[in-house]
Amino acid sequence: MHSSSSNPIPVWLLWMWALLTLATLGLAPLFDYDETIYAQTAVDMMHHGEWIVPTANGLQFFEKPPFTYYLMDLCFSVFGENAFAARLPSSLFTLATALLLLHFGTRLHSRHFGLAAAAIFLSMLEVGFLAHAAILDAVLNFFIAACLLNYALWLHGGERRHALWTAAMMGAAVSIKGPVGAVVPVMVIVAERLLVGHLRQLLADIPWLTALPLFFLTATPWYLMILIEHGPGFLYEFIWVQNIGRAMHPMQGHGGGLHYYIVVFVVSVLPWLAVLPRATVQAWQQRRDDDVLTMLSRLAMVLIILVIVLFTFAQTKLPHYISCIYPGVALLLASAWIRAVPDDMAARRITRMTLSLLVPVALLLISVPLIYPWLQTLPHHPRAVAILAQDISPSLLISCMGGLLLLALVWLLRQASGARLLFALVVTGMALQFTLLVGAGGFAGRLMQAPTMAIVDKVTAMPEAMPFYSYNLNAPSISFYAGRNYRMELGAEGAGNLSRLTPPFALMLRSESRPELPWLSSLQPAVDQGGYLLYLVTSGRNGE
Structure with a gap:
């Protein structure tokens, strides 16, 4: 130093x-x-x-x-x-x-x-x-x-x-x-x-x-x-x-x-x-x-x-x-x-350690479109499995962002001197932020919110007077983007309340909760995506 x-x-x-x-x-x-x-x-x-x-x-x-x-x-x-x-x-x-x-x-x-x-x-x-x-x-x-x-x-x-x-x-x-x-x-x-x-x-x-x-x-x-x-x-x-x-x-x-x-x-x-x-x-x-x-x-x-x-x-x-x-x-x-x-020797050591952490990140971003089918097999939690099973694939934008990050890291390697390292690490950090946000963040948003946005599309087309319920699900994105609230029903009491409702009404829930409402088995969901369901109940139900 x-x-x-x-x-x-x-x-x-x-x-x-x-x-x-x-x-x-x-x-x-x-x-x-x-x-x-x-x-x-x-x-x-x-x-x-x-x-x-x-x-x-x-x-x-x-x-x-x-x-x-x-x-x-x-x-x-x-x-x-x-x-x-x-x-x-x-x-x-x-x-x-x-x-x-x-x-x-x-x-x-x-x-x-x-x-x-x-x-x-x-x-x-x-x-x-x-x-x-x-x-x-x-x-x-x-x-x-x-x-x-x-x-x-x-x-x-x-x-x-x-x-x-x-x-x-x-x-x-x-x-x-x-x-x-x-x-x-x-x-x-x-x-x-x-x-x-x-x-x-x-x-x-x-x-x-x-x-x-x-x-x-x-x-x-x-x-x-x-x-x-x-x-x-x-x-x-x-x-x-x-x-x-x-x-x-x-x-x-x-x-x-x-x-x-x-x-x-x-x-x-x-x-x-x-x-x-x-x-x-x-x-x-x-x-x-x-x-x-x-x-x-x-x-x-x-x-x-x-x-x-x-x-x-x-x-x-x-x-x-x-x-x-x-x-x-x-x-x-x-x-x-x-x-x-840091002197030049310490700067090179810091640079090497930083590269050892970030180069794998850049390579992972570059390879995501190629390895995504394998990534889909890794989760075991039902909700994660349902989200990843959607017909949504990563675009080449993620690979492009990974390539930009890799270029920034190559540039960092060329700046490995004490006098330039502070500026170089700041630029590298900003490159890391925005390549991840634009590449991985954009894809994660499309993937994770696609089910609720599909529900939003249906809800916004519903008559304003149609009651809207949820069962064991609080998804405020639907209220925010659809511009209307829903009534939450929870547990056994909520299931009983829903079974006594008179159509028409809309009901959203997770797929894992459907067995708790057996009368839904005779109905076709308007949305069935990523572990989320939306039913538009417009007439009498079998098994009431």
């Missing part, structure tokens, strides 16, 4: 990422369940003019606060009710998080450092995916990052206003997704001060009389309004079921072992995985120093470790639950790079 500077990151790279993101936001339809439930909730709120109580498919939906739904509604009002508009808030807040890193990195150290942190952040694989997802986490991550960066600036400069901004941003994070918006920053700040032995001094320096009211001002308005309107029943659903319940029990089938987030982390930080060991060792060795880069590295390291540990022991697991760590990963890597640029 040596201390000479690497080539600075050009700011146009950030704007190129933004343009490519906007161009690819709407390539795939919204995915069930998370993307479509949030988009449908936003649509319901806008159509009904109900801005306090979130509803989805006509039912109260207390799972998350409504701030992100407001953002989606603003985008829907400008761009229409589509995937692009639903995902636009995530892409804008991801870019805003990068600009936060640029701004605070420049103030705390230098423009070179700020640009490096921003570009590293935008080039991580999971960051690109989150920017293309109509979920709440990109917005939440912005406010958690703003909270911790203001805290870092307060530690560095001692200005009281930055302590107040820390409190305000923490409260805003709570207004986005609930208690996690405060739990993560408080946990990280306390642990970071404990690590250097200055926790008592921190507690003495916090301007409590102004910081606490500011926190509650930004955190509580919606919670108070919903509590007044719905009473303690809301608190039970939101706090106990949706927050504590998710930690104690796997919800909606989203579980995983202790290794879950290690695997998620390893994949999500690509193409920077080979650089992380050096940066982490350096941050740990210098954790008690008092310069600004050490402070930022220490804060980032604590954020990464504590969040991964916290969510590892939570029972409900999804990849984006730990996504607030990626601004920290960017700060950790940028700090290590500014301190000591």
